[in-house]
Amino acid sequence: MHYQTAASWGGYVTAVVVGDPLERIERMASENAVVIFSISTCCMCHAIKRLFCGMGVNPTVYELDEDPRGKELERALMRLLGCSSVLPVVFIGGKLIGTMDRVMACHINGTLVPLLKEAGALWL
């Protein structure tokens, strides 16, 4: 339990209770083979969930709009990826893959499936 100073949070003074968001994200991401950070009402998030389900993968989905500290996490992800509309974000085997763009590209160029298999999310 530690407090972040305003400087490291870019002007925001927050009282962090459990770890810094990025760490939390890392922790959440490594707990499962496929982790998706999403917003429940977002249609693109729905699309990405359908993509993995269609491939036979069972992803772990964190709906940040239902998380009390979801905003923090979303902001952290934004800083991590460097773009404003960041969700949905996918981690496979604890490694950051990216947003819908990257996931589609990986799937088309044939790197997604090996990653999934490596992470144990896919068999066969």
Add this chain to the structure above:
Amino acid sequence: MASHRLGQTGLSESSPSGHHYGVLHGINNNTPASAAASTLINQGSAFDFGELEEAIVLQGVEIRNDEGRAPFFTSRPAATTLEMFPSWPIRFQQTHTGGSKSGGESTDSGSGVNTISSKSEPHFEFEPESPISNKKASASSSELHHQKQVMASGGALRTGPSQNQSPAKSPQEKRKGDGSSSSEKQLDAKTLRRLAQNREAARKSRLRKKAYVQQLESSRIKLTQLEQDLQRARSQGLFLGCAGAGGNISSGAAIFDMEYARWLEEDHRHMTELRAALQAGLSDGELRIMVDGYLSHYDEIFRLKGIAAKTDVFHLITGMWTSSAERCFLWMGGFRPSELITMLIQQLEPLAEQQIMGMYGLRHSSQQAEEALSQGHEQLQQSLVDTIAGGPIGDGVQQMVIAMSKLSNLEGFVRQADNLRQQTLHQLCRLLTIRQAARCFLVMAEYYARLRALSSLWASRPRETMMNDENSCQTTTTEFQMVQPPPPPHHHHQNHFAGF
């Protein structure tokens, strides 16, 4: 024919080529013919001045012969001759005395007949005509028929002379029966003149028709050019703000349409270059450069579409930027990658086993991605429906605001779809050999060009048939029944068609 006749009659051999001197032709010198002549001159069609000369000669002859007969012949033809050739040196004398030939007839040099006529006595003039006139008489039956037609066609336009000629003909015909030598020659001359005039008129009307058809053709070309210009101008936004079918186009959409048109031209260039390169058998290295260039060309359109999606996503997603046949197969504002791959697998045969597997794998991945995007898009639509249909809490403004924010997600889907297309094309290039990739691009270009051509053909098909189709829809079933043989075994077929 001309020289043959000239030789026969002992006329001068110095007949210029291209002049038809079979018979001294008469020109019906009333206004329509002169108008026709002037229009023909204006249009620069192959106009035979030699025949005009003859006409003038014959006019002089006719005038001389008709002296003392119907006065309308004397004044009118010369007057209308004057009207017909205002630029010609008019040396015509209205009245002619026996021996002299007017200067007007001898204005044109090199005219064998004219020289002869200037030399000869009036009566001698008819001698050349008589052997010819016999020939003409034999052909006169067909000529008469034609001349009747010509007369009938020109009847509405012609004024006095035509009506006057017909009564004049009957005395001629009556005289023909007399058989006296001098009057016979005169009669023959008159018949000849009449026939010649009609031949002349027929020829003139043929030339007129030809000129008219040429005018129509050029107008048609002009029309299509205007239509193209109009379309181009419209896509450039010159008609912004005006109501109407193509009027309500946003500037973003107009700009994109213009850029897309330019891209299509570039595409055509790439296609022809690549085709030539394949046929010329360039090396793999050189082909690779061209294929990479083609790939960048496709990257460019996806970039442009990305910009357009920000300004006018509806323009993209409804497919108004593309041709109607392509719109038929539209998925998320463009082609469906899995459909393209299916087509390519067929067209690029033969492929190596590994490549076929790769292509099928690519198609499978693409289908999964397409499905995911489609489902996401469906959820967006459902959400929109709920928002718009749902009762407004308070006024509808809040509702609209929510709907607007949901609509903004549409851009994301079009972007992802284009991203999918772009990735698919890149992956294709990785899977295939360089030669196969070149063929792949050619097949694609050809395929979409054909779809565009189909769209134009469909758009320009004759509309009248639409009415007929509607009417015939109801009658085809009965027609079918009538066409089908009546025996019982076919009865079922008849019923099926009738029900259809």
